[in-house]
Amino acid sequence: MEIRADVHLGDSRTCLDLLPDDSVDLVVTSPPYADQRKDIYGGIRPEEYADWFLPISEQLLRVLKPAGTFILNIKEKVVASERSTYVMELILAMRKQGWLWTEEFIWHKKNCYPGKWPNRFRDAWERLLQFNKNKKFHMYQDAVMVPMGDWANTRLKNLSETDKIRDNSKVGSGFGKNISNWLTRDKAYPTNVLLLATECGNKQHSAAFPESLPEWFIRLFTRENDTVLDPFMGSGTTLFVAKRMHRHSIGIDIVPEYCEMVRRQLQPVEPCLFEPEETREECAS
Numbered sequence: 001m002e003i004r005a006d007v008h009l010g011d012s013r014t015c016l017d018l019l020p021d022d023s024v025d026l027v028v029t030s031p032p033y034a035d036q037r038k039d040i041y042g043g044i045r046p047e048e049y050a051d052w053f054l055p056i057s058e059q060l061l062r063v064l065k066p067a068g069t070f071i072l073n074i075k076e077k078v079v080a081s082e083r084s085t086y087v088m089e090l091i092l093a094m095r096k097q098g099w100l101w102t103e104e105f106i107w108h109k110k111n112c113y114p115g116k117w118p119n120r121f122r123d124a125w126e127r128l129l130q131f132n133k134n135k136k137f138h139m140y141q142d143a144v145m146v147p148m149g150d151w152a153n154t155r156l157k158n159l160s161e162t163d164k165i166r167d168n169s170k171v172g173s174g175f176g177k178n179i180s181n182w183l184t185r186d187k188a189y190p191t192n193v194l195l196l197a198t199e200c201g202n203k204q205h206s207a208a209f210p211e212s213l214p215e216w217f218i219r220l221f222t223r224e225n226d227t228v229l230d231p232f233m234g235s236g237t238t239l240f241v242a243k244r245m246h247r248h249s250i251g252i253d254i255v256p257e258y259c260e261m262v263r264r265q266l267q268p269v270e271p272c273l274f275e276p277e278e279t280r281e282e283c284a285s
Contacts, residue, residue, distance in 0.1 A: 001225055005243050005266045008252045009259040012231040015252045016059035024063045024250070025138070025226035028214045028238050030073035031056075034086050046079065046086040050093040056231065057094050057131075063229070067138045069221045070099070070131040073107070073213075081119055087127065094131060102137075103130040103192060107213065111197040128194070128217075143219040145187040209237040218245055236262030 008015045031053065034046040044052045060070055076087040091101055105128035115122035196212050214237060218228060224246040230238040233251030239262060242249035253259055 003225075003243055003246055004248045005239050006250045007233070007236075007239070007259050007263045007266065008250070009254070009256055010252065011254055012056050012252050013059065016056065016063060016231060019059075019063045019229075019250070021062055022065045023227065024060075024229045025065055025068045025247075026218065026221045027060055027064060027068070027070040027229045027231070028073075028217050029071075029230045029232045030209065030234075031232045033075055034077060034084065046077070046084045049086045050090045053090060054093055054097060057099065058097060060229075060231065061098055061133065064133055066134055067136065068133065069102075069137055069139075069217075071105075071217050071221075072129040072131065073126060073209075074129065075123070075126045078120070091129065098133070099131040100133070100135065101129065102132045104128070105130065106193045108193055108195045109198050110195045128213075138221060138223075140220060140223065141189060144190055144216060146190050148186055148188050209234075211237055211241050214238040215241045215245065218242060218247060222247055233262060234258055236265065239266060 008018075032044065034044055034049045057070075064070060074087055074090070076084045078084070095101055107126045107128055109124050109126070112122065112124040194213070194216060196210050196216075198210060214228075214230075218241060222228060225248065227248040227250065228238060228242040229250045229252075230236075231252045233239065233253040235258060236251055239249040239251045243266065251259075251262060253262075
């Protein structure tokens with residue numbers, strides 16, 4: 001099967017209308033944050049952000065498959081020395097819209113420059129919010145396992161009696177662990193904190209994903225020949241990674257230069273099959 005990579009020029013609110021219901025396995029995207037990238041995307045004020053994004057998330061809810069996942073990379077800003085609440089307001093609004101806020105991953109930018117302000121230090125992390133349509137969704141946890149690491153040499157060397165049995169949580173969460181189960185294993189499951197470097201190469205975009213970011217989520221939530229969507233495609237990192245991993249992909253962006261650059265680098269790219277004639281000029285492939 002030939003892997004498809006479709007690029008659409010236009011507003012996500014318009015182009016998403018053209019995608020069929022229940023047609024996407026994974027959405028990975030980073031929309032413009034509140035009051036940022038004004039010259040390119042116009043900028044959205046924090047108090048207006050949820051209202052701006054909800055029509056887009058409504059369409060994503062429609063096109064996502066019942067067992068699919070939506071990963072939203074977003075970060076609140078500091079306004080007048082106080083953290084903005086617009087991300088929390090968006091989460092609450094999306095829950096009312098029908099989304100399940102299933103998990104929150106933290107992207108720790110391990111090569112972040114140091115810095116400070118009078119009342120805080122530089123951020124070295126961003127949020128990656130996981131939303132789902134249903135409580136049961138596809139998740140291939142073994143695909144993102146990591147080497148046990150040097151910690152196992154000391155942590156598993158002298159096990160206590162508690163370590164050798166299932167030790168239930170003391171806070172009543174219902175979770176437990178048996179440390180001795182890991183004695184013969186060479187890989188472990190990761191945490192929800194991802195230690196990834198920022199994108200340092202020139203991708204002609206002010207906020208490009210590092211390729212390792214969408215790659216991790218594509219491994220976790222999809223299999224080969226699944227479909228990945230990025231409705232704020234930018235420099236196309238998600239599409240390039242998806243194609244390399246043998247997943248179909250769809251990218252949307254309102255900036256013609258980005259769309260042309262991504263199309264050129266993804267060649268050969270077939271034209272989209274689901275677009276009516278009257279919308280092709282803007283949402284073109």
